[in-house]
Amino acid sequence: MIKVQCPAKVNLFLEVTGRRPDGYHRLATLFAKINLYDVVELETAPSGVHLEVCGDDAGGALGAGPDNLVWRAAQAFLKSFRVDGGVRLRLVKRIPMGAGLGGGSSDAAGTLLGMAKLFAVPLGREKKSLLRSLAVSLGADVPFFMQSAPFCLGTGIGDRLKPIQVGKSLPYMVLAYPSLHVATPDVYRALVKPSRAVVLTRLSHLDRLIRSLERGRPVEEWEGLLFNRLEEAGLPVLAQVEQARKVLARLGLRGARMSGSGSSVFAFAKSHGEAEAALGRLKGYPWKVFVTCCNG
Template identity: 35%
Template sequence: MASPAKLNLFLAVTGRRADGYHELVSLVSTVAWGDTVELALDDGPDEIVLSCTSAGVPAGPANLAWRAAALYREERPFSGRLRIGLEKRIPAGAGLGGGSSNAAAVLWGLERLLGDTPGEEVRRARAARLGSDVPLFLAPGPVLMRGRGEKTETVPPKLAAALKGRPVLIFKPGVEIATARAYQALAAGAPESHTPESAAEDLWRRWVAAPGSAPLANSFSAVAAAKFPAIALLLERLRKTFGARCQLSGSGSACFWLDPPAPPGPEAAIREAWGPEAFLVRTHLGHPRPNLGGSCDAQTVA
């Protein structure tokens, strides 16, 4: 199963709640690139065995895909050994939602393996228990996120059509930004670091009205720039040199360039600034969610 990355076309953190979570408004789209997840159920003991092509990826409860399987088994018990295979392409600490996407793929895959049809409400509630970003990967297209991120709204059809297939260049420096640390830094600068709710809603209205020219914005831009000035310096250079529509995704450190010119100019400029360790991939917005319904003939879903 494909497990796509996501991009925050705009991300406005509007405040911090009494429970410690932050309120946000964000327009998010998946892309046609990411990880691959495979599930297999056999007659072994009732356990979850996770393997990954990348070294250093946790294989137990520290992995969100493992926790997704454990939660599913807790809510809907099933017998046998569940094997989860992850082929990782999405870098960690990038703000691209790799772990959340893997968890959503596991939920989808278990529905297929077990022939379950829990309904959208149950599916979304299960995903929200795992993490704020997981529900967005259950949506059939781009979404507007609210609350701490677990509340998703389908965007108007005209906006969805305008976003689908738009080319994008994703690029990341050779550094990672931990999401929890980024939120801590944002909270330390409050209230100045927060985006007023009125400004966040204005961003949303501008995207609905004119997606071809609406601004890319991210409340974490200043946080990322303070920790890694090279990120802000490169984004500004790309804007001045190419007129680029580029921005940080999530809490970083990955950035994206919407509607980039043909290679090799953009790639050369990024590697000149960040060196050979820079990660780059060209793809486009939009990735369909898996088809569901009925039981799976095989004991493997891929």
Template identity: 30%
Template sequence: MVCFEKAPAKINLSLDVLDKRPDGYHNVEMVMTTIDLADRIELYALEEDQIKVSLWSRYVPNDERNLAYKAADALKKAYRITKGVHIRIEKSIPVSAGLGGGSTDAAAVLRGLNRMWSLEIPEDELASLGATIGSDIPFCIYGKTAMVTGRGERIEPLPTPPPCWVVLAKPNIGVSSRTIFQQLELDQLTHPNTARLMESLHAHDFTKLCQSIGNVLEHVTLALHPEVGRIKDKMRDAGANGVLMSGSGPTIYGLVEHESKAQRIYNGMRGFCHEVYAVRILG
């Protein structure tokens, strides 16, 4: 038996950090949405009770350190499954980019194995299981657009953003979320206006959306990696309507209403940056 799953990337329209929890994590308030840049997950049933991971990326491990492996292992243990699976991952989402690549792969594995093994586990149970592996996995289980709170486990669906294009530019560096959060000074944050952002989604107002996006981690990453700031300036200069870093970076994205303009910005950024993509918002 074979099962296929699409694993779309996410971007943060808003990322706010509220406080630090006793368990060492941070309480966050984020608005996230999915975009049409995706990995492809193939699941092959194995007779042996084992998990195998195959992928072609020198930056991603193919053993028990991989989030997709951890997801399959957690599902097997939680529901006492003695079947095996070979997970093949075709990567399109950049690695360590702030786009949730590992988390969305893990979520796709949970969804796919739920179908392949006919487990009929409700989405909220899959999301709870995913939360034990990674903070972004619960959102990736549901996808679309949502307010994400707690340390990532509480999901509140939101309206889809207005139709638009997303131009992404990632420099040739990786950023550790742990490092960025460790550098964060909670008493010096300028918090994004999340309420206004949510109003823009309910009103389907593209201009207001672009004026309301924000990310408290951005200034930390830009201080450590000045090239990320230069990419943001270049994206703005090229004419993107709303420009922001996704997650802990280093990817900068620009929201653009029309395809022709998105293509011009894409072409301009390609001469300036290592990896550039122009995709539709899914949300």
């Protein structure tokens, strides 16, 4: 049996730079993997794809068939690599669903990588290219989770990636999930397109943020550069996200932002002790709350 840890992510920065003719939005985003994981377990089977889903965040809402990205990733791998046999998978969910943390995309990436290992597929240039094309077909965030780099600049639809080397580990993070499922297409539809001048200004902030992280500067110097354009989408559910941001800020946490299309909110603490203290003070809210940190 092979076990693959599938990390969540946050978007330290996310700007919408345009829209393609096919309806996908062009982005400039800074991905960061965090120490919150799902687990995918894989073992060979005589034929087909057999998936079991369990864990606190499965909740019966996540199917174990073609609607599940793990199932689809495994099926696509078997077909594309012409594998003689099948696979039995077990997905243990811990990353909240519909939270902007990339759990489904990470699970898909972990499945592709696990399948390559399980069936001992030598990943030369041609097969790496095939694996990447499968990743892109499964979702715009999946290629990021195929990368070993913990931080990446993402452009295009988020699938064009440039690893970022941070100069110093980022502080501990408090992550709050208001238990509100947000549908990504709804967020993009509700977003008012910013002007080109506004976008260019924000992209200059992204450049400054990356330079600050590469130089290992303290959070006080770059917290004001964190940004997520999707917070501005006029959806009623995002009002509760804004409330979560304000609560984290009142606790003295820094740089509170929504991750992806929501509804999770993250903020940085000065120390592990401060993060744990904030966790205790948040127990009165109907949220799932984690203390975590970036992988790099």
